[in-house]
Amino acid sequence: MSTAPRRAQEGFVRRYGVIIVWVIVLIVFSLLRPKTFPTASNFETLLASQAPLGILSLGLLIPLSAGDYDLSVASVLTLSGMIVAILNVNHGMNVWQAALIAVVVGAAIGLLNGIICVGAGIDPFIVTLGMGTVVNGVTLWISNSTPVSGIAQPLVNMVVVNRLGGLSLEFFYLIIAAAIIWYFYEFTPAGRRILVVGRGREVARLSGMRVKRIRILAFTAAGFVGALAGVVYVGTSGSADPTAGTTLLLPAFAAVFLGSTTISPGRFNAWGTLVAVYFLTTGISGLALLGVQTFVQQLFYGGALVIAVLLSGITRRNRRRKDASQLPTEPQQLGDAVGAVGSGAPGKAIASQSPPSGGEVLGTGGE
């Protein structure tokens, strides 16, 4: 176990960096607002109220780990919430039945994303950007651009009203969702295969994996989970807003990417995503208590996304350099370093075609 000591020394800060910063943020806000911030009720809201965002982020994690962007997940969340509201409130359908339909629609949108991207071989970034906009349009259309309120109480009860240990049930839904995702990626062969598909699509294909099927399923799962998040979303507020959900797209990306720098650094992972969601919302809620204006939310989420991607890029590079100086046997790295300066940047040329992976910079084709 020659790598064990190295892991121990460099591992802790990297693995738990976000958690450490989170704790620091908690302490700072507690000191600044000792009466309002460190209260049981504030923490209860903090933990429970972010379930929709958390579940959405977990849904987004699935196609990202398979190497595909899905920019339509937040739109699916919004549509799903709106479907529940319209079927339940306007058409008097049983709320659970409505939720079921919403989730099926979400999965179908994901499937369609997958078929277009994978079947026709089109860049998911563009396809899902377009699909998200179409879904937004449909949401506005079916709702006449107005919020629908009055969701049946059973759903609201099961999401926010009923509590366990002082916390709304939605918090536990989030934990369960994270546990399922974690279990899937960590303990099932299928989860491990997605990892290979995400990191080396051609390698996966030539190893006999059914890469197309896996990618389509990942998109479908994202639509499904995104729609579930939508159901929880309407359960939280008791109403559906045709635009509110779409603002969750950026926080979800920020959470997944920031999450990939912690717990299992360099890899999109469920618990890291959860930690990142709470880190981000702690920041937001603390700032709100300090009385800053709402535009700070955008500064915070946007800034966090850029910084998260930057951070993971840096740690990744440092790790490579460190590894390279310990075992000087990798020609590709030399190609990267020299090529970037000397010739036509060969490393980048290849990288521009490769899908996103944990902790890699968002932008593709950076020539």
Next chain:
Amino acid sequence: MTQASSGPLLSIRNLTKYFGASPALDDVSLSVAYGEIRGLVGQNGSGKSTLIKCLAGYHSQDLSWLLELPGKELTRALRPGEITAFGVAFVHQDLGVLGDLSVLENLLLTEFANDHRRYIGWRAERTKAKEIFEQFGLDLDPAAKLSVLRPVEQAQVAIVRAVLQLRSAKQADHPGVLVLDEATTFLDRAGREGMYDLLRAIAAEGSGVIFVSHDINEVLNVCDAVTVLRDGRVVEDAPRSELTHDDLVSLIVTGRRGAEVISRPARRETLPVAPAGGASLEIQGLTGDLLDDVSLTVHPGEIVGVTGIVGSGWELVVEYLWGARRAESGTCRLGSRSIALEAMSPDKALGLSMVYVPSDRLRESIVPDLSLRENVMQPVLAKSFEKGRLRLRRLTNACKEVLEKYAVAPAEPSMPMGLLSGGNQQKAVLAKWLQTDPLYVLLNEPTQGVDIGARQRIYELVRGAAARGAAVIYASADWEEVAGISNRVMVISEGRVVERIEGADISVDAIAQGAYLGMRRSADLSKAAALLEDA
């Protein structure tokens, strides 16, 4: 062909470089004279890459040396890319060319990167490119898209670009040094000839060349002098004329001359008895791209070599059979089963107990960021899945066992695959597939970019698989290797099987004869005749 000169063009003296407490390079000196092609050889891990990285400015710590260039002496480490300004240009294994761009655009990439001009005169640039191609005797069209060129031609473009880089360096008053860092690895035998001519033409202009390679034959063919590294030390620095093939092999493997080392598998004369189990694999009428109605049969326990010259399509046989690419037509019969090859895919092939080792290791067979465990154990994950979850500890232990069994060093399941040497990566890839005890093993250039020690091990592994009853197809451009390991050899030329050689008749000459005489294209016939005369 050393020209009259005042001292060497580039000289590294007493280079010592530490990684932690252990020296990766220990008092290494290397110099290149005007017009000299200097070979640099050694196994993976011998320090070749480290030396090149020091020159490229990629290592800055724990390094001491005296670096002499015309009118310049340095004792400090270089910054990345700094040396290009002193007239040293690199061509790496991946060539750094972009397939989507034209030849001309590729040539100009470096200039675009380094120069801040506002206007590009395409017509003038095209003329300039044509001139330089002519000067080096290359028949390349500046307007052609790079991806349609043959691999050799792509390599030539990369080399010409490096030469242009030398010429535009600030100190253009001396001819500069070209460093080829295993740039020929992915070229096949016939292709390399075109490369040697180009290198000789460059050296004839007075430039120095540092030629890093695994291939002893090519080093002996093209170099004027050779430096051999072993365990971070120079074990030999001699003119080409004082070295034989056996000397070099012995020096690389043992550090001294005269030791007995077999660099190629010895011929095995007798055909093994086919053990019970799998059925023979029969390909009929395989057609697609270059291939035209190829048929061949492989029996259990047999190794069939498939080879030919560049562009003849020999590698397509395994690629189509595995479904890595889609054939136009053809059938594959395994006992009573018959599968249409135009509908073959890797997952179907896997289901038929086939396995495939692709030739492009970095892009097609390993995920460098993922650990050895995640790379190697991928086909057998289901075995460790029990009572609803993967037993990770068991998986790790099983991985360690497999790595040890297949002599992968270090046998450390958590190590990222990308940190292993080329030879160990390839052993790990073989371990990944052979641990499944496949009935059919398809290999595409399994020893490409692999050092001699690992090669030996790979031959053993392949033979071991055959001995256990697998039917093996061994596609390779290395004729000595194919001749050494195969029970039968199919020589493919222009997409057709032109020669079937068996048993004691198998030899490099027989393969060469088949490959070249099977050719119809007149352009290559003269080359064929020349090669046969040599042999």
